[in-house]
Amino acid sequence: MSQVAIKRCKDYNTENMQRAVEEAVGLLGGIEKFVKLGQKVLIKPNLLSPRPPEHGVCTHPEVIRAVIRLVKKVTQDISVGDSHGGFEVISMDNVYEVSGMKAVCAEEGVKLVKFDTAVNIDGIPFAKAVKDADVIINVPKMKTHGLLILTGAVKNMFGAVIGKHKAEAHFKHIARQDFASYIIKIFMHVKPVLSIMDGIVAMEGDGPAAGSLRNAELILASDDAVAMDVVFSELAGVTPESLLTTYYAGKMGLGTSSLSGIKISGEALRDVRLKDFKLPKASFIYDAPRWVIKIFGRSVRTYPFIKVDACVKCRICEKNCPAEAINIDKNEIDYSKCIFCFCCHELCPHNAIGVRKSLAGKIAGFILKVRQRKKNGD
Ligand code: SF4
Ligand code: SF4
Structure with a gap:
């Protein structure tokens, strides 16, 4: 049975953050269940564009710090990396700088890697850094999404492909259903062992970049990215089947796509629902x-x-x-x-x-x- 742990955390204070992440992963069995001694770990945040932490667009650097410190208990071979949502004008150096990722990685002594070399699998240019990792820890941001309603754990793996390919993917998969299927094709090849969602400050309305901020004050952790999205959709008042990525992933047996198959620990769902969560106009x-x-x-x-x-x-x-x-x-x-x-x-x-x-x-x-x-x- 898939499991999703929910912990409250009121802000991005370093100690609060660390406690919440540690407790959430602890409810799943602890970090040792997911990472073995000496393994090469890639931490994959959501770094859509060069936006500072207070804009609520990118995964907050303090969440990444907490994840790094937790993983360090098992291995020192840790890197952090993502690719942004564009292919021109925006530079990844700038995204790392503005999002606060560069500072956190320097302070914690871990590598910040760029997704600039591709390994082609099934016609998809995955970032070499992703394929080289023994373990991927997925750290999405809790946000809405104009095309897919919500962007959570599964959609975050779209960033595992390099630069221009993302734009090409949009161009080739115009219909919403096609695009969601394509995300699932990517997800199949880069399934994270653990997902930890930054829902301290979530984004509602016209996300994933221009919505309004919502203090959800939550950290979710799961061994199943699909189940995590089911829980996020329940919190946001969206039927899980409306999330096409969840629907297709469930159909393909890539995770649990219904609430009845998920064990929830920590907070009860009814106590942390995001009442009147605003969805995108579309x-x-x-x-x-x-x-x-x-x-x-x-x-x-x-x-x-x-x-x-x-x-x-x-x-x-x-x-x-x-x-x-x-x-x-x-x-x-x-x-x-x-x-x-x-x-x-x-x-x-x-x-x-x-x-x-x-x-x-x-x-x-x-x-x-x-x-x-x-x-x-x-
Ligand atoms: S609409 Fe936004 S991205 Fe486009 S040119 Fe104007 S400021 Fe830049
Ligand atoms: S295709 Fe339309 S929606 Fe997409 S980036 Fe261009 S103008 Fe914007």
Whole structure:
């Protein structure tokens, strides 16, 4: 039976953090259950873009410090690494610096590795640093995601592939179902032995980069990344089947995809639910009944737009758009080219790419809301 441990932790204070991580992993049987003496361990945070810890976009460096200190009890061969979400303009050096990862790794005396050399497996260029590790410890951030509703433990392994391939993957797998299947294909090859989720400050609303911060004050730990996502979705009030990565992973036997097969320890789920957790604007479409889609068709959608007043013309969105649909000089997005991957929204460091519902989307959203209220008897 898969197990998910839940511990409360009110802030990123080093000692509190260490205690929470240690106790959560302790509930699973202790770090020795996952890492053996002398093994080469890669700690894989979520480092989407060069954002400081207080923005709540990247895994907090104090969580990584706590994981490093815990792993050091068993082995000294530890490295930390990730690849960011773009392929141009953004440098990994800058991401490591701004996210606080460089400082923590230097202070703790562990290697910070770059995912710049690939090993091709099944047509996927995995980072050599990932494939060279004996053990992967996955340290995702608790956040929402415009395309997949939530981004948790399974989606975090998308970062195990190198640079430009991520944009190509978006371009080749435009439909949400295809993209989720592709994430699962990656996950199959780089299954972490242990996942520890940073849910101290979570992100709700239009995540994974432009949502609002929510003090969830939680650390989750699990031997099963799929089960961890099930618990996260339960906490956030999302049915686990709505998370396509969970659904496909369950179908393929890569983890436990239903709550009934998961042993929860530490806090009880009912005591730590994230009441009224806000989901991304796009998410209503994914649960829309067939008749709504039948009436409104593909015009029910959300789309990105440039907030001209907030844009500083850094061109990160333009250079990293897989469809080359953005013209920053003209403040324009060509929707005939756009594949609605929302990479621009994820990568803009100034939250200058907004997300808006189409008119049909607004009408469909209104109908669904009225139906939901009637159903709830409001
Ligand atoms: S929208 Fe954001 S990423 Fe794009 S150019 Fe403007 S500030 Fe840079
Ligand atoms: S404009 Fe934004 S959402 Fe559209 S394809 Fe480019 S990066 Fe993706």
